[in-house]
Amino acid sequence: MKVKKKEFGQFFTEPTIAGFMVDLVLEKNSKTFLDPAVGPGVFPQIANERNPGLTITACEIDPEMIDRFKKENEYPHRLVEEDYLNCRFKEKYDAIICNPPYNKFQSIPGRENLIAEFQHRYHIALSGYSNICVYFLIKSINELKKNGKCCYIIPYEFMNTGYGVVIKQYLLDSGMLKTILKFDNSLNLFEEAITTSCIILLENKKHDRVELVNISDLEELRTGTFQNTKEYLYSELDPKEKWIQYFEAADARIAHRNTVKVSAFGKVSRGIATGANSYFTLNHSMIENRSLSPGVCLPCLTKAPDVKDVVFTEAAFRRLSAMDKKVYIFDGERAETEADFAYIKYGEETDVDKAYLTSHRNPWYAIEDKKPAPILICVFSRERIKVIRNEMGIKNLTAFHGFHLAEPDEELANILFCYLLTPIAQELLYRSRREYGDGLTKFEPNDLTKAEMLDLRLLRTIDRQRILTIYEEIKQQNAEVKIEELDAIFRSYLEA
Ligand SMILES: C[S@@+](CC[C@H](N)C(=O)[O-])C[C@H]1O[C@@H](n2cnc3c(N)ncnc32)[C@H](O)[C@@H]1O
Incomplete structure (x- = not known):
C-alpha cells in the first residue's frame, strides 16, 4: 500500500509518542x-490495551487505509468511513487523540465553505491560510465531554504564523489549554516531513494557566521527567506574539534594553522571483554559447551557497563569474540583438512563458524591478544567519532577502552589517524565526522587519568609529574576524 503523504497527509506516530499521548488523556474511568x-x-x-472496556470511535477517509485498519484492529470499535470534518457526532467524548493530516491551505477541498461553517458552528473566524490540522483541532475541542481531555500532535507553526493568532485566542478563550509540549526542531519526528511538532493537551474545564514544555530528548517522554518546563498565566500569553519565545530558557529570554523594531531603520523584502530559474539564471558559458548581449544579462546572486565572501564586491563577482557560477539573470525587456530575441523564442518553445509567474507577467520575460539592497540575508539558515554586505549593489533572487534602509546611508549600512554578524543580534532575530525541522530555520521578510534590534542611533562616536574600522578589517581579510569584539560593543548597550 502506498503511503499518501500529499493527498491525505499520512505520517504515522511512533509508538512511544503515541503511548505517551494516550497516557496524557486516558483516565481509569474514561x-x-x-x-x-x-x-x-x-x-x-x-488505548484499548490500557482500558479494555473503552468504547472506541475512529474516522478515516482513505479507502486503502480503511482496509488496512480493518485488518490490523480486531478489538471492538466503530469505524466511521468518511471525512471527519463532515461527521456529525451525536455524542461527546471523554478522550480524543489525534495526529491529523497537515495539508497546507491550498489543498483543502471546499475551504471557503469550511471557513463559513466554522464561523457559524464554532464562532471562530479562521484565516484562509490555516493548515487543515487546525480545523480538526477546533472541531475536536467542541466534541469533548465536560472534564474530557483532548491531545493533538501537530506542527507548531500556528504558534508563530499570522493564521495562528485566532487559534491561540480561541484556545485561551476556551479555558481548556493545559499543556503544550514543543519538540526541539532537531528531533525530526516524522521522516521526510520537514516540519516542527508539538503536542497540545486540552481539558474541558476552566484553566487559567498553561504549562509549556521544551523537549530536546525523546527519552524525556519515556521517563516522564521534563528538563525544561515553564508555567504561564493565560494573561501573560499574547496571541499576537510568536509563542515560540515563551518556550525559551529563562536565561535566553532576559529583557534587553535600548531595542527598537528593525523597521525603525528600514524594511526587509524578498528577492526577485523569476518563476523559472533554470531559464532565467545564466552563467558565463551559457551567455557565450548563446551570444547574448551584455545588456540583457544582469549580475544577480541566485544561490546562497555560491556566496563565500561576507562583503560582496565587484572582485567577488568577477571571481564567481570566472568560476562559471550562475551569477546573471536574463532580462528579456532589454533584448537588442537577434541572439537575444532567439533566446526569448527558445523560452516560448520550451513553455517557460506558461509557468505560473511568467504567465501572469507582461511581457512574460520581464524581470521584477527591485532595487539592490545594501545588506542581504539568507532566507534559510542553520545555527547562524548568513548576512552579506552588498557593496557591489548586485541584484538578488529569492534565496536572499534584502535589507533596504529607509534612506541610503553607506556608513549606517556598514554599522548595521557589523551588528547583524554578532551573536547578540542573531539571538534577537532568532526569536522571530520559523522552524522547519531538522535544524533548518526560515525567515520571512516580515519576521525580520518586525524583529527587535539594538537602536544603533544610541552608539557613542567612539564606538561607531571602532565599528567602522573593524568593518574595513573584515572587508580586507574577508573573514569574520573581530566578531567577539563587535559582540562586546553591541552587548554593552543591550544588557544592563
Ligand atoms: C497524519 S496521519 C495519522 C495516522 C495515525 N493516527 C497515526 O498517528 O499514525 C492522518 C490520517 O488521517 C487520514 N485523513 C486525512 N484526511 C482525513 C479526513 N478529512 N477525515 C478523516 N481522516 C483523514 C489520512 O488518510 C491518514 O491516515
Whole structure:
C-alpha cells in the first residue's frame, strides 16, 4: 500500500509518542474515545490495551487505509468511513487523540465553505491560510465531554504564523489549554516531513494557566521527567506574539534594553522571483554559447551557497563569474540583438512563458524591478544567519532577502552589517524565526522587519568609529574576524 503523504497527509506516530499521548488523556474511568484521523490505528490500539472496556470511535477517509485498519484492529470499535470534518457526532467524548493530516491551505477541498461553517458552528473566524490540522483541532475541542481531555500532535507553526493568532485566542478563550509540549526542531519526528511538532493537551474545564514544555530528548517522554518546563498565566500569553519565545530558557529570554523594531531603520523584502530559474539564471558559458548581449544579462546572486565572501564586491563577482557560477539573470525587456530575441523564442518553445509567474507577467520575460539592497540575508539558515554586505549593489533572487534602509546611508549600512554578524543580534532575530525541522530555520521578510534590534542611533562616536574600522578589517581579510569584539560593543548597550 502506498503511503499518501500529499493527498491525505499520512505520517504515522511512533509508538512511544503515541503511548505517551494516550497516557496524557486516558483516565481509569474514561468510557468513550475518539481518533478523528486514525490511519493504521496506533492510538486506539494502545488505548484499548490500557482500558479494555473503552468504547472506541475512529474516522478515516482513505479507502486503502480503511482496509488496512480493518485488518490490523480486531478489538471492538466503530469505524466511521468518511471525512471527519463532515461527521456529525451525536455524542461527546471523554478522550480524543489525534495526529491529523497537515495539508497546507491550498489543498483543502471546499475551504471557503469550511471557513463559513466554522464561523457559524464554532464562532471562530479562521484565516484562509490555516493548515487543515487546525480545523480538526477546533472541531475536536467542541466534541469533548465536560472534564474530557483532548491531545493533538501537530506542527507548531500556528504558534508563530499570522493564521495562528485566532487559534491561540480561541484556545485561551476556551479555558481548556493545559499543556503544550514543543519538540526541539532537531528531533525530526516524522521522516521526510520537514516540519516542527508539538503536542497540545486540552481539558474541558476552566484553566487559567498553561504549562509549556521544551523537549530536546525523546527519552524525556519515556521517563516522564521534563528538563525544561515553564508555567504561564493565560494573561501573560499574547496571541499576537510568536509563542515560540515563551518556550525559551529563562536565561535566553532576559529583557534587553535600548531595542527598537528593525523597521525603525528600514524594511526587509524578498528577492526577485523569476518563476523559472533554470531559464532565467545564466552563467558565463551559457551567455557565450548563446551570444547574448551584455545588456540583457544582469549580475544577480541566485544561490546562497555560491556566496563565500561576507562583503560582496565587484572582485567577488568577477571571481564567481570566472568560476562559471550562475551569477546573471536574463532580462528579456532589454533584448537588442537577434541572439537575444532567439533566446526569448527558445523560452516560448520550451513553455517557460506558461509557468505560473511568467504567465501572469507582461511581457512574460520581464524581470521584477527591485532595487539592490545594501545588506542581504539568507532566507534559510542553520545555527547562524548568513548576512552579506552588498557593496557591489548586485541584484538578488529569492534565496536572499534584502535589507533596504529607509534612506541610503553607506556608513549606517556598514554599522548595521557589523551588528547583524554578532551573536547578540542573531539571538534577537532568532526569536522571530520559523522552524522547519531538522535544524533548518526560515525567515520571512516580515519576521525580520518586525524583529527587535539594538537602536544603533544610541552608539557613542567612539564606538561607531571602532565599528567602522573593524568593518574595513573584515572587508580586507574577508573573514569574520573581530566578531567577539563587535559582540562586546553591541552587548554593552543591550544588557544592563
Ligand atoms: C497524519 S496521519 C495519522 C495516522 C495515525 N493516527 C497515526 O498517528 O499514525 C492522518 C490520517 O488521517 C487520514 N485523513 C486525512 N484526511 C482525513 C479526513 N478529512 N477525515 C478523516 N481522516 C483523514 C489520512 O488518510 C491518514 O491516515
